[in-house]
Amino acid sequence: MKKWGLYLSLLIFALILTACGEPYLSTLKPAGEVAERQFNLLLLSTGVMTLVIVVVVIIYVIVLIRFRRKKGEEDKIPEQVEGSHKLEIIWTIIPIILILILAVPTVAETFNLGDVSERDKVDKDGNRENLVINVRASLYWWEFEYPDQGIVTSQDLVVPTDEKIYFNLIASDVKHAFWIPAIGGKIDTNTDNENSFYLVFDGEKADEAGNIFYGKCAELCGPSHAYMDFKVKAVPRAEFDEWVVAMQNFEEPEPQTAVAQQGKEIFENSCIGCHAVSAENSMPAEARIAPNLADFGNRTRVAGILPYTKENIKEWIQNPGDIKPGNLMYDSANFSEEELDALAEYLMSLKAQE
Template sequence: MKKWCLFLSLLIVALILTACGEPFLSTMKPAGEVAEKQFDLLLLSTGIMVLVVVVVVIIYLIVLIRFRRKRVGEDKIPKQIEGSHKLEFIWTVIPIVLLLILAVPTLLQTFELGNVSGKEKVDKDGNRENLVVNVRANLYWWEFEYPDLGIVTSQDLVVPTDERVYFNLIASDVKHSFWVPAAGGKMDTNTDNENYFYLQFDSEKADEAGNLFYGKCAELCGPSHAYMDFKVKAVPRSEFDEWVKAMQNFEETEPTTAVAQQGKEIFENSCIGCHAVTPDNSTPANARIAPNLADFGNRTTVAGILPYTKENIKKWIQNPGDIKPGNLMYDSENFSDEELDALAEYLMSLKAQN
């Protein structure tokens, strides 16, 4: 009885937890066209499976109760149904019908969701009609390039709501997988070929989530796979256009404090070899070996996982290997506390102004 009580308790807790989920992260709270279609397929397949299980259990219980030995006697032999064409037909046709009910919409949705021809559509002036983003996965960070806009960002992806956004996916080192749980299923990023798909973020669901969704790597890629996160800022088209304008007109402002000026000098003597601080995509992709830090002051996290605070910036600069083991940024334990303060203040001043 103790084991059964424990099992039932765990089952009840599991059932309760299945209802948990945040709108910015949960697949159970779809936030766009793709996620909703995939969620509907999930409900359909689950419903069919539950129906089959319920019918089988009911039949089992009926047989167990109706033909138990105590009721029918020791010598009672139930009516034999071997060779019944009617029953053979029923239990052959029903699985076929259920399979068709599941297979037809699944195949239709698979082909529809795999259709990325929209990313090639252009208007009468030859401009692409839909937003296209090149996603490049690295150990353990994400780069987002807007090829038609001349913009490169890292860790924070900005997209307009209520529009299809097409993604070209590739990896620079090992296989990763691009996944925004609330917006749709994952897609692998490979080193030798590009994958393509699209997502759409619903404006109402984005408002519920505070216009911020969480993205993750969904392919085991190394010791810091669990920390390979990114953020998606889903905003109305007008706000997206303002962001684009600010990034295209980005000019690094001169530090306003002596501490930030000191940080800039330290950065230019040690960090500039890997990190860019302007968001243009003029540098070839294979030369962009570290996250672009333009607009770093407007980020929501540090290294994709830590709350955005000055102390966490200093912690990351000093010992990145402790936070993301296996990442390619070397530890900087030789920086003094004063230099770390200066670097953090300088980085927090890097903002695109509208």
């Protein structure tokens, strides 16, 4: 009885967990056209498999009851039906039909969701009609370049809702995979070729999620693979345009305090060789070897995974290898507490919008 109690508890616990999921990070709560279509395929395949299981169980139970050995009929041989053309045709045609039911919509959706033919469509003035974002994955951070807008960001992806957004994806070191669970399935980022696809963020679903979604790396890429996250802010087109203008006009603010001024001086002597604080994408990708820190003051996470607090910023600067093992930012244990305070205050002042 103890074992059965344990098994029952585990079953109930598993069933409860299947209902868990946040709207900003759940494939079972689709928040866009692509995710919705993929979810419908999931429902179709689950339905077909469930039907097969139910039919097999019913046949098994019928056979078990009808053809069980009865008292007094131990030597009775049931009617033998081997070589029945009718049965052979039935159990050949039915699997073919089931495969077609699964294969036809799956293949059709694969081609539809992979269609990026309108990515470079231009209007009469020669301007691209659709938003295109170049995604570059690195150990263990993400860069998002908006080539037509002339800006680049890191870790925070900002997108408009209710329109197709085309992504060009590549990796700078090893294979990664770009995945926003609530918006669409993953796609690999490779070092030797560029992959492209599109996503759509549903405006109503985005409002329900607080306009925030989270993305992840879905390809095992190293010891900090599990910490390679990024934030997605999905907003109406007008708000997105305001953000673009703010980023295009972003200028590094002058420090307002002596502590922030000290932090700027430390940053320019120690960090500027890897990190840029300009939103312009004037530098080639090869020169962008660390996350761009423009608008760092408006982030909600540190290193993509920690709550945005001054203490976590200091901890990340001082011990990046402890937080994300294997990342390429060297531990800066030579900074004093005063210098860490100054650096954190300076970084938190970098804002494109208040």
